[in-house]
Amino acid sequence: MFKFAPYLLKTLWRHRTRTLLTVSGSAVALFVFCFVLTVQQGLEQLTKQDDSVLVVFQANKFCPATSHLPQDYDRIIGEMQGVRDVVPIQVFTNNCRASLDVVVFYGTLADKIRQVRDFTLVGGSWSAFEGHQDAAIVGQTLASRRGIQVGDKFSVGDVTVAVAGIFTSENRAEEDYVYCHLDFLQRTRGLDLVGTVTQQEVWLDESADPEQVAAAIDAKLKSGQIETDTRTKGAFQASSLADLIHLIDLSHYLGWACLFLMAVLLGTTTIMTVEDRIGEHAVLQTLGFSTLRVFRLVMSETVLLSVIGGCVGIAMAALVLSQAGISVGAEAVTIAFEPSWNMVVTAAVTSVVIGLIAGIAPAAHAARADIVTALRFSG
Amino acid sequence: MSLIHVDRVSKQFRKGSETITPLSEAELQIDRGEFVSLMGASGTGKSTLLNLIAGIDKPTGGRIVVDGTDITQLSRTKLAAWRARNIGYIFQTHNLIPVLTAYENIELPLLLLPMNRSERQRRVEIAMTAVDLVDRANHYPRQLSGGQEQRVGIARAIVTDPTVVVADEPTGDLDTETSSQILDLLQRLNTELGTTLLMVTHDSDAAAIAGRQLRLDHGQLVEQGERVSVAVHPEAS
Numbered sequence: 001m002f003k004f005a006p007y008l009l010k011t012l013w014r015h016r017t018r019t020l021l022t023v024s025g026s027a028v029a030l031f032v033f034c035f036v037l038t039v040q041q042g043l044e045q046l047t048k049q050d051d052s053v054l055v056v057f058q059a060n061k062f063c064p065a066t067s068h069l070p071q072d073y074d075r076i077i078g079e080m081q082g083v084r085d086v087v088p089i090q091v092f093t094n095n096c097r098a099s100l101d102v103v104v105f106y107g108t109l110a111d112k113i114r115q116v117r118d119f120t121l122v123g124g125s126w127s128a129f130e131g132h133q134d135a136a137i138v139g140q141t142l143a144s145r146r147g148i149q150v151g152d153k154f155s156v157g158d159v160t161v162a163v164a165g166i167f168t169s170e171n172r173a174e175e176d177y178v179y180c181h182l183d184f185l186q187r188t189r190g191l192d193l194v195g196t197v198t199q200q201e202v203w204l205d206e207s208a209d210p211e212q213v214a215a216a217i218d219a220k221l222k223s224g225q226i227e228t229d230t231r232t233k234g235a236f237q238a239s240s241l242a243d244l245i246h247l248i249d250l251s252h253y254l255g256w257a258c259l260f261l262m263a264v265l266l267g268t269t270t271i272m273t274v275e276d277r278i279g280e281h282a283v284l285q286t287l288g289f290s291t292l293r294v295f296r297l298v299m300s301e302t303v304l305l306s307v308i309g310g311c312v313g314i315a316m317a318a319l320v321l322s323q324a325g326i327s328v329g330a331e332a333v334t335i336a337f338e339p340s341w342n343m344v345v346t347a348a349v350t351s352v353v354i355g356l357i358a359g360i361a362p363a364a365h366a367a368r369a370d371i372v373t374a375l376r377f378s379g
Numbered sequence: 380m381s382l383i384h385v386d387r388v389s390k391q392f393r394k395g396s397e398t399i400t401p402l403s404e405a406e407l408q409i410d411r412g413e414f415v416s417l418m419g420a421s422g423t424g425k426s427t428l429l430n431l432i433a434g435i436d437k438p439t440g441g442r443i444v445v446d447g448t449d450i451t452q453l454s455r456t457k458l459a460a461w462r463a464r465n466i467g468y469i470f471q472t473h474n475l476i477p478v479l480t481a482y483e484n485i486e487l488p489l490l491l492l493p494m495n496r497s498e499r500q501r502r503v504e505i506a507m508t509a510v511d512l513v514d515r516a517n518h519y520p521r522q523l524s525g526g527q528e529q530r531v532g533i534a535r536a537i538v539t540d541p542t543v544v545v546a547d548e549p550t551g552d553l554d555t556e557t558s559s560q561i562l563d564l565l566q567r568l569n570t571e572l573g574t575t576l577l578m579v580t581h582d583s584d585a586a587a588i589a590g591r592q593l594r595l596d597h598g599q600l601v602e603q604g605e606r607v608s609v610a611v612h613p614e615a616s
C-alpha cells in the first residue's frame with residue numbers, strides 16, 4: 001500500500017484548502033473530545049478512589065462551612081474496630097459553589113499529612129512548614145495558576161498563610177489544595193472554631209469493611225453531641241460534586257456530538273473528492289486497480305485526514321490541559337483535568353475509527369462505480 | 380489460434396423501453412502482432428467493442444477469449460488483475476493522473492505487478508525512451524503539450540508490455556502534425572516491438588497505417604480491402 005503513498009499525499013496536497021479545512025475541523029472536534037474525556041477521567045479518578053478511607057461529616061450538612069464536628073471525635077473513632085488512623089480536618093474555601101477557581105484550605109495536624117498523603121515537595125521544606133504556625137504547603141497546580149512561590153504570603157478572605165512549600169501528588173486533584181495547621185485555621189477567622197473540625201478522615205485496616213465501619217461510626221455517634229454522616233471518600237466526593245456530575249454526564253453527549261460532526265465533515269469532504277475524481281478512479285481501474293484497491297485508497301485518504309486532524313487536536317488538548325492546570329470544584333472538592341496517556345491513546349484510536357466509518361460510503365461509491373460510465377466523466 | 384477471439388459477441392443497452400444493440404453476434408479474430416484499425420460512424424459501437432476486449436465492460440452474450448483466457452467468465456477482481464497484466468489502454472483524452480509526474484504516471488501500472496523498484500525504473504525508462512520523453516520525466520501533465528501528454532499516455536499503456544494495446548481515437552484531440560507523430564509512434568511500436576494494437580479512429584488516413592482495417596456496421600465487423608500480413612516479432616512480446 002505504501003507504494004501508493006505519493007499518489008495519496010499529492011492528491012491531498014492538490015486540494016490543500018479543502019484538506020486544511022477538514023483537518024482543522026477534525027482537530028477541533030478531537031480537541032473537544034479530549035477535553036470531555038479528560039473531565040470524565042478526572043471525575044472517575046475522584047469518585048472511584050480510596051475505598052479504604054472514610055469521611056465523617058456532620059449529618060444533613062453539605063457545605064464545609066456548615067459542618068462542625070467535635071475535634072475529639074477522632075479519639076472515639078480511633079478506638080473503633082477496623083480503624084487504623086483518624087485525621088481531623090478543618091476545611092476553609094473561598095467558594096462553596098461550583099467554580100473554576102476554587103481555593104481550598106485543609107487545616108490538619110502537621111505530622112499526619114506526611115502519613116496519609118503522598119506529597120513530594122518541589123520547593124520549600126517540611127521543617128519550614130512544621131516550624132511555623134501560619135505556614136502552609138501549596139499544591140503545584142494552584143501555585144502555578146495563582147503564581148504562588150515559596151516565601152510568599154497568600155491570602156484568601158480572612159486567611160493569610162506563609163508559603164513554606166509547594167507539593168506534587170500522584171492524585172492531581174490534591175495539587176489544587178492548600179494544607180495548613182489545624183489550630184491556625186481554627187483560630188484565624190475570629191470564629192470560635194477551636195475544638196471543632198469540618199470532617200474526620202478515617203483510615204481503615206485492610207481487612208475492614210468500609211460500609212460496616214461507616215455504619216458503626218454513625219451509630220456510635222448518634223447519641224453524641226453531633227450526629228454524623230460517614231461515607232467512603234469516593235462517595236463523599238461524588239455527593240459533593242453531585243451537580244457537577246450531572247453536567248459532566250451531559251458532556252458525554254458533547255463528546256459524541258463532536259465525533260459525529262467529525263465523521264460528517266470527513267465523509268462530506270471525501271465524497272466531494274470522490275465525485276471530483278470519479279473519472280480518475282475509472283482510469284485507475286482501467287489500468288488494473290481492483291475494486292478493493294480503489295476502496296482502500298479512498299479509505300486511506302479519509303483515515304489519513306482523520307488521523308492528522310486527530311493528532312493536531314490531541315496535541316492541542318494535551319498542551320492546553322497540561323499548561324493551563326484547569327480544574328473545577330464545588331464544596332471544597334476539585335476535579336483536576338489532567339492529560340493522560342489513556343486520553344491520548346483513546347483519542348488516537350477514536351480518530352482512526354472515525355476515519356474508517358466516514359470513509360466507508362465514499363470509498364464504496366468510488367469502488368463500485370461502473371468503469372465505462374465513469375470514464376465519460378474524465379478528460 | 381488467434382490471440383483475440385471475439386466469439387459471437389452481443390451488447391445491448393436498455394434506455395427505458397428502447398433497446399440499443401451496438402453489437403449483435405459480432406465476430407472478430409486478431410493475431411499476435413497485428414495492427415488493426417476500426418472505423419465506423421459515430422454511435423455504432425466501436426468504443427463498446429474496444430471496452431469489451433479491454434475487459435472494462437461485459438458483453439450481453441458471446442465470449443471473448445484473449446490469449447487462451449475467456450475474459451467474460453472472470454470475476455470483477457480477477458478481471459482487474461488480468462487487465463493489469465494484459466491490457467494497455469490509450470485514451471482519446473490521455474487521462475493522465477494530474478497530481479503525478481510523467482514518470483509517476485508511467486510507473487503507476489507497474490505498481491500493481493510484483494516488481495521491485497529498480498525493475499520498475501528500468502521499464503519506465505525504456506517506455507519513456509520509446510516515446511522520446513526522457514527529458515520530461517519530472518513534468519506534471521499540466522506542464523506538457525497535448526502531444527506530449529498523449530505520448531505519456533502511450534508510454535503508460537506499453538510499460539507493462541501488455542498482450543494487447545487498445546487505443547480509442549488516440550489522435551482525436553490532436554492537430555494534424557501531432558497526430559501523424561503519434562501515429563508514427565504507434566506504427567513503430569507495432570513493427571519494432573511487435574505490439575498487438577487495436578485502434579479506433581474516425582480518420583481514414585490514420586486507419587490506413589494499420590495492417591488491417593475493419594469497419595463496424597450494424598453491429599457487425601466488416602473487413603476493408605485486403606488483409607495485409609505484418610511482421611511478427613514473438614520474442615519481443
Ligand SMILES: Nc1ncnc2c1ncn2[C@@H]1O[C@H](COP(=O)(O)OP(=O)(O)OP(=O)(O)O)[C@@H](O)[C@H]1O
Nearest residue numbers: 392393394399401420421422423424425426427428
Ligand atoms: N452506458 C450506456 N447506456 C446506454 N447506451 C449506451 C451506453 N454506452 C453506449 N451506449 C450507446 O451505444 C451505442 C454505441 O456507443 P459507442 O460509444 O460504442 O459508440 P462509438 O462507435 O464509439 O461512437 P463514437 O464514434 O461517437 O465514439 C451508442 O448509440 C450509445 O448511445
Ligand SMILES: [Mg+2]
Nearest residue numbers: 425426427547
Ligand atoms: Mg467512441
